[in-house]
Amino acid sequence: MFSFSPLIDKTADKPIYYQLYEYIKQEIINGNIKGNEKLPSLRKLSQSLQLSKNTVESAYEQLYSEGYVKRIPKVGYLVEEIQFELLREDKFIDSSRFTDENSDAKMKFKYDFAPLYMDKECYDVKPLKRIINSILNKEFESMLSYGDPQGEYELRCELAKYIFENRGVHCQPNQIIVGAGTQYCLNLICQMLRENFECIGMEEPGSSYIRYIFERNQFNIQPINVGMEGLDVGQLENNKDCKIVFATPSHQFPKGVIMSAKNRLQLLNWAQENDGIIIEDDYDSEMRFVGKPIPALKSLDKVDRVIYLGTFSKLFIPSLRVSFMVLPKWLLEAYFEKYRMHSQTASKLNQITLARYMKQGYFESHLRKMKRHYENKYKIITKAVHNYMGDRVNLITSSAGMRVILEIKTNLTEAEVVNLASYANINISPISKYYIEKNSSSSNGLVRVLISYKGIPTNEIEQAIRCLNDAWFKK
Helix, strand or coil, X not given: CCCCCCCCCCCCCCCHHHHHHHHHHHHHHCCCCCCCCECCCHHHHHHHXXXXXXXXXXXXXXXXXXXXXXXXXXXXXXXXXXXXXXHCXXXXXXXXXXXXXXXXXCCCCCEECCCCCCCHHHCCCHHHHHXXXXXXXXXXXXXCCCCCCCCCHHHHHHHHHHHHHHHCCCCCHHHEEEECCHHHHHHHHHHHHHCCCCEEEEEECCCHHHHHHHHHCCCEEEEEEEECCEECHHHHHHCCCCCEEEECCCCCCCCCCCCCHHHHHHHHHHHHXXXXXXXXXXXXXCCECCCCCCCCHHHHCCCCCEEEEEECCCCCCHHHCCEEEECCHHHHHHHHHHHCCCCCCCCHHHHHHHHHHHHCCHHHHHHHHHHHXXXXXXXXXHHHHHHHHHHHEEEECCCECCEEEEEEECCCCHHHHHHXXXXXXXXXXXXXXXXXXXXXXXXXXXXXXXEECCCCCHHHHHHHHHHHHHHHHCC
8 A cells, every 4th residue: 555645735725635636646647556556545545634534535536537546336446547658748858949939048139130020110009099999899799709701891891992092903802801911811822722733933032931831732833033024934934834923023022123014914924825823922012112112913914813912911010910812703713612611810800900090091191101211211221231331242122122132242151141140149131041942042252131121220220230241341
């Protein structure tokens, strides 16, 4: 017969019976009490631990109800024979591999040029708070449902109006599907297309995030080079396996080039003649500082071959997680037939809030303020690069977006350039991460890195560029 010696804390908030139950359970799991062994009787254990019989019985009953012990009349409580090894902690797990994301183990940089953040300087949250409070105060009951799987109709109407007035895209609200982020929308597109298509063309270089989505959906990705006029449509035409292409015509990522009118028409012609499909990502086209924003490729689509993707992650608040797509009418039929039952992933409250924010004119005001703000940051960063780095780098810009490319004249490798920046407490993105064919990302004596100034405060830009210059060029 074994003995129990649990540490019972009578001052703790946790009931005494539950403390006893947890102790016995752990002894069983650890193998200290074997299968079919009899537990001490209620009377003996209550006397031994100086507890009431009701307390001990409550602990035993909890074990019984969870299946750790069995209760046999005139015998008592016996431990069940179970493979408790499955519940035991693996002593060989290296816990050092798992770190708290809020701990110091997570690398934080003094100057972060990664394209992951937005600048709080250009936000006025007061109108947003008023709209949210109004919805919760006056329409709370309407929030007690999951909402329309396709997206709230009020928001889809505002989106249709917005992309017509700002991007030249004609569509009906019923062609718009709302989702929580571009990843959701693109995954849904992949599901609708994958059963009939195996190959997809993608800009080279292009977003590694987008490429990952296509890989996860088991597409055969064919890299299509991007030149000064955008996607090389001739290369796409020569690839007879590709009937789908993903493109960012209005502001290519990461190069920043704008697809020429000639290439746009040639790409639409390819789609028409080959029953091809163009997935257009129009994620930050409004951030153009010289002239008006370039119209979306979808605005030229007269044969309904373009799937249009839009998001508010780059223009508004990323954590709202509201993106959308405009489906061609022929694909809309497949959506209603097979995918209409997908639950809506974007918060109904966020959707209605965004719809009212747009309807009341706040979004247009925000865009104007944001454009002025990032234009100022663009001027500061280009001036700082010229002042500190001079002809030791080529500055590749497009007077649009929220990033530039630095082409560094150096004998260092790309990894060495990135590491030197990291040692100086500066985070930058190597351009190679956006290439499928990594050897296409560099040329002799030149290393290219992406510098996003979205999240870095305006007053820190010049000092950050100065530190980069010191890290790369000062012995």
